Amino acid sequence: MSKNPENISAWTRFIKSMTKVHDIATEEDIMTDHDYDGIKELDNVLPPWWLYGFYITIVISMGYYFFALRGDYNQYDELRADVAQAKVELDAYKVANPDLFSVTNLEVYTDAENLAKGKELFAAKTCTACHLVDLGGGIGPNLTDNKWILGGGMDDIFNTISKGGRPGKGMIAWESSLSKQERQQLSSYIISMIGTSPAVPKAPQGDITWDGK
Ligand code: HEC
Known part of the structure; x- marks a missing residue:
């Protein structure tokens, strides 16, 4: 590789102009009179590379202020x-x-196949975690008794499963993750379980009475 002294000196000049390093031989010129147990301080200028970065941030901040904060945005x-x-x-x-999403023409299934599917979904969709396998209730209310917080009957039960319970209670909305048919199967299964005797039934909750008929 052939060396090009011109280039090297241009680069060196550039680095020097960006750092403005003071020549060590003439250090005395910029020596301050601060002396801490023999440790002295030089009054170096701010390195231009740093200063330019600082100026750039000032310009950007003004642009940001006018375009982002003062404009229509x-x-x-x-x-x-x-x-x-x-x-x-x-x-x-x-x-x-x-x-x-449709909530019209709800169908209450009574056939074994759809009820079995409802039971399967009740476990698969983690309903059992809060309402228990026998629907006796835990975190969520007992679904086998005749007392309802949010309303009994196909329309109300379907609506609760679709839209969820009251905010913060833990019963989420399922309408975006379960089809209308699946929600009908779940509602029908719950209705079919009303009046059964869970192992540890949770005390009735809610003021609405509906016994499944
Ligand atoms: C994280 C716990 C949790 C899960 C999981 C859960 N529920 Fe609930 N569920 C609740 C709670 C709590 C309530 C009471 C809501 C309220 O008080 O507003 C409730 C209420 C209900 C009600 C209305 C009861 C009433 O008395 O009106 C039905 C029906 C119901 N859940 C069905 C289901 C089904 C079906 C699933 C599964 C797809 C399910 N829940 C999953 C906690 C849960």
């Missing part, structure tokens, strides 16, 4: 626009997937 509007857009998309999704 603000985060609240962006959030509102996004939420509005999401609502439009959700509504379109609901229209396109009536099986997931």
Whole structure:
């Protein structure tokens, strides 16, 4: 490789101009009179590479201030626009997937096959974790008695499973993860279990009385 003294000196010059390192031979010129037990302090200038970075951040901050904070843009509007857009998309999704969201013409199944599917879903979808395998109740209420917090009957039970319980109670909405048919199977299974005798029945909760008929 042939050395090019021009290039090297240009590079060295550049580095020197970016650091403004003071020549050690003339150090005395910038020596301050601070002396701490023999440790002395040089009055070096700020290195230009650092200073330029600082200037750049100032320029960027002014740009940010005028374009981001003073302009039309603000985060609240962006959030509102996004939420509005999401609502439009959700509504379109609901229209396109009536099986997931429709709550009309609910069917109460009484045949063995659908009830077996309901029972299977009740375990598979972790309903058993809160309502127990025999529906006697635990974290969630007993589903075999005739007292209901959110309402008995196909419409109300289906609605609870679809939309969830009261906020913070732990009963989530299942309408986006279970089809209408699956929710009907679950509701029908629950209805078919009313009046059975769980091993450790939780005390009745709720003011609404419905005994499954
Ligand atoms: C994390 C615990 C939990 C899970 C899992 C859970 N539930 Fe619940 N469930 C509750 C609680 C708590 C309530 C009471 C809600 C309230 O008080 O608003 C409830 C209420 C209900 C009710 C209404 C009872 C009433 O008295 O009105 C039904 C029906 C129901 N759940 C069915 C289900 C089904 C079906 C599943 C599974 C797909 C399920 N739950 C999963 C905790 C749970």
